[in-house]
Amino acid sequence: MLKTILKGAAVGAAVVGFMASAQAADPVKVGVMLPYTGTYAALGEAITNGMKMAIEDAGGTPGGRAIEYVVVDDESEPGKAPANMEKLVSGANVDMVVGTVHSGVAMGMLKVAREKDAILLIPNAGFNAATGPLCAPNVFRTSFTSWQTAYPMGKAAAHRGYKKVATITWKYGFGEESVEAFKEGFEAAGGEVVEEITLPFPDVEFQAQLTRLAQIKPDAVFAFFAGGGAVKFVKDYAAAGLSKDIPLIGSGFLTDGTLAAQGAAAEGIMTTLHYADTLDNPTNRKFREAYKAEFGKDADIYAVQGYDTGLVIAAALEATKGDTSDRQALLAAIRGVTVNSPRGRWTFSPAQNPVQDIYLRQVKDGRNVMVGVAAEKLADPARGCKMM
Amino acid sequence: MDLSIFLIQTMNGVQYGLLLFLIASGLTLIFGIMHIINLAHGALYMIGAYLAWWLTSQVGNLFLAIVLALPVTVAIGIVIERFLIQTLYKRDHLDQVLLTFGLILVFDSLQSMTWGNDVHSVPMPEILSGSIALTDTLQYPVYRLFVSVVCALIALSMYLVIQRTRLGMIIRAGASNREMVQGLGLNIRNIYTLVFAAGTALTAFAGMIAAPISSVYPGMGSQILIICFVVVVIGGVGSIKGAFLGALLVGLTATWGQILVPEFSGVVVYALMAAVLLWKPRGLFA
Numbered sequence: 001m002l003k004t005i006l007k008g009a010a011v012g013a014a015v016v017g018f019m020a021s022a023q024a025a026d027p028v029k030v031g032v033m034l035p036y037t038g039t040y041a042a043l044g045e046a047i048t049n050g051m052k053m054a055i056e057d058a059g060g061t062p063g064g065r066a067i068e069y070v071v072v073d074d075e076s077e078p079g080k081a082p083a084n085m086e087k088l089v090s091g092a093n094v095d096m097v098v099g100t101v102h103s104g105v106a107m108g109m110l111k112v113a114r115e116k117d118a119i120l121l122i123p124n125a126g127f128n129a130a131t132g133p134l135c136a137p138n139v140f141r142t143s144f145t146s147w148q149t150a151y152p153m154g155k156a157a158a159h160r161g162y163k164k165v166a167t168i169t170w171k172y173g174f175g176e177e178s179v180e181a182f183k184e185g186f187e188a189a190g191g192e193v194v195e196e197i198t199l200p201f202p203d204v205e206f207q208a209q210l211t212r213l214a215q216i217k218p219d220a221v222f223a224f225f226a227g228g229g230a231v232k233f234v235k236d237y238a239a240a241g242l243s244k245d246i247p248l249i250g251s252g253f254l255t256d257g258t259l260a261a262q263g264a265a266a267e268g269i270m271t272t273l274h275y276a277d278t279l280d281n282p283t284n285r286k287f288r289e290a291y292k293a294e295f296g297k298d299a300d301i302y303a304v305q306g307y308d309t310g311l312v313i314a315a316a317l318e319a320t321k322g323d324t325s326d327r328q329a330l331l332a333a334i335r336g337v338t339v340n341s342p343r344g345r346w347t348f349s350p351a352q353n354p355v356q357d358i359y360l361r362q363v364k365d366g367r368n369v370m371v372g373v374a375a376e377k378l379a380d381p382a383r384g385c386k387m388m
Numbered sequence: 389m390d391l392s393i394f395l396i397q398t399m400n401g402v403q404y405g406l407l408l409f410l411i412a413s414g415l416t417l418i419f420g421i422m423h424i425i426n427l428a429h430g431a432l433y434m435i436g437a438y439l440a441w442w443l444t445s446q447v448g449n450l451f452l453a454i455v456l457a458l459p460v461t462v463a464i465g466i467v468i469e470r471f472l473i474q475t476l477y478k479r480d481h482l483d484q485v486l487l488t489f490g491l492i493l494v495f496d497s498l499q500s501m502t503w504g505n506d507v508h509s510v511p512m513p514e515i516l517s518g519s520i521a522l523t524d525t526l527q528y529p530v531y532r533l534f535v536s537v538v539c540a541l542i543a544l545s546m547y548l549v550i551q552r553t554r555l556g557m558i559i560r561a562g563a564s565n566r567e568m569v570q571g572l573g574l575n576i577r578n579i580y581t582l583v584f585a586a587g588t589a590l591t592a593f594a595g596m597i598a599a600p601i602s603s604v605y606p607g608m609g610s611q612i613l614i615i616c617f618v619v620v621v622i623g624g625v626g627s628i629k630g631a632f633l634g635a636l637l638v639g640l641t642a643t644w645g646q647i648l649v650p651e652f653s654g655v656v657v658y659a660l661m662a663a664v665l666l667w668k669p670r671g672l673f674a
Contacts, residue, residue: 039607042505200654214526228605241527
């Protein structure tokens with residue numbers, strides 16, 4: 001009898017012991033909310049690949065904890081964003097959420113993250129506000145702001161001797177913020193934006209605007225388009241014969257992940273971005289080789305951003321020794337990460353956006369070749385952020 | 389604005405309108421004549437573009453790729469009509485909407501699984517890859533003009549078949565009274581299958597022929613769907629002539645809207661539709 005009781009007590013003690021170590025044994029739940037269908041599907045895929053690769057590189061169990069991914073396809077549908085985010089935060093009870101590509105969707109996620117005080121890592125969406133007026137201690141961005149990718153092009157354009165530049169973009173947040181930042185940089189360097197052309201998003205019939213540009217004949221055209229629209233614009237621009245007289249410049253999204261489809265039409269286009277395929281550093285060389293070997297295609301900027309997100313998660317978990325229960329410690333750990341990225345070393349600004357080099361690149365033989373550094377250790381001004 | 393720019397912009401509008409007609413022509417047949425709300429229209433357009441890209445990369449020539457791809461799209465049309473749509477003729481429009489919306493999801497997933505999610509482009513056929521100088525800085529690609537001519541020819545042949553042939557007469561009769569046509573001893577079932585297959589092939593063909601000037605990417609279908617419905621609704625449901633004029637009107641309005649009132653360019657087309665519907669609630673040529 002006594003034996004049985006003792007045995008029972010031993011089992012009880014074992015159970016308690018197991019409970020205590022449960023936290024170390026349980027995987028860290030990472031909500032992944034990215035587009036896997038629709039226009040941005042390739043971006044969601046690249047980010048996911050990059051992120052998982054970074055976690056694998058860190059041994060798969062950073063801080064001694066395995067990672068469990070809870071994946072949701074956000075379909076790039078802003079309307080569905082809050083519900084999907086709720087599902088991850090309250091439903092699946094994840095420790096942190098990674099997402100997403102589309103700024104409108106990220107906005108919905110950000111609102112929920114602020115309400116529920118959930119940790120959000122944004123691996124792409126570049127709308128300034130996320131680390132500007134809407135910045136929060138639990139919201140991090142591992143990618144860029146629209147401002148960061150376009151402002152340095154203004155200076156670079158003026159430096160190349162362009163005096164009068166026309167701009168063209170879709171009438172939506174990312175495009176308008178990019179044009180605004182380019183204009184700020186270009187006018188500060190003494191240039192003049194002579195015409196700002198916008199099209200409804202996501203129209204891809206450009207003939208009227210191309211005719212207009214031929215009529216204005218500016219020194220250069222600054223364009224913001226991405227994905228399928230970028231392919232079509234660059235091809236139409238070349239087919240209209242404009243590229244021989246009026247150089248095309250832009251923020252890097254014009255020629256990133258799209259070069260294979262743009263072909264010869266993209267040759268010579270100059271852009272600024274926080275990454276260039278040919279960046280000459282050991283991390284980048286190793287990353288590109290490994291990525292190509294694992295996924296059978298070349299890494300692009302989205303893969304890099306995903307990879308960096310994985311690096312941040314791994315480094316933060318290492319720093320807290322896998323402890324996710326102490327929120328403040330976890331947030332501080334994320335904040336303190338120095339990311340040894342394929343794009344070069346970067347750290348978080350007080351607004352929790354990367355402070356990073358922006359590169360000037362030119363398309364040569366179907367690659368975004370680095371020409372120089374357009375802005376060193378550039379921090380977004382984070383206008384309106386109270387944490388600055 | 390000088391005359392040459394005015395003419396070029398008008399040409400841009402006409403060319404865009406012709407392209408819109410081509411893209412909407414399959415919808416005109418299926419929605420206009422069969423009264424089926426085919427939300428999968430855009431997805432079929434996308435499938436056409438992807439087939440053109442994939443086959444061109446295999447056989448090296450867009451025209452050969454189109455010849456190979458068309459029978460496939462006809463088969464897709466027959467299968468969809470025979471096994472899915474046919475069960476819904478007696479049902480509500482809502483059931484058709486649900487079914488064809490489901491087809492969008494199916495086609496999108498198939499595209500993603502088969503061809504991946506990258507953006508692709510289709511090279512223009514060599515003989516049409518030149519361009520014509522319009523002004524000293526502006527050129528016009530020959531292929532665009534070629535597409536315009538193809539659009540105009542398709543519009544003309546659709547009109548002739550529907551309005552001037554016995555088959556066209558039966559189709560029109562079937563559109564207005566299915567039972568009566570059947571009562572006269574005609575096999576309306578086969579005719580509907582034929583029309584749906586033709587509409588599917590036409591939609592996919594639009595995707596194929598436009599592929600070199602539109603680029604090929606996931607989600608391209610959903611972008612054209614709404615504007616296609618606008619064209620058909622403005623023209624008047626069931627009228628080929630209406631869809632043709634509707635497309636030209638939309639093309640010109642969109643182009644000139646972007647030049648004259650750029651800040652409202654996103655709404656001019658819908659304002660046009662609202663105005664037409666206020667004036668003629670059933671469209672221009674219903």
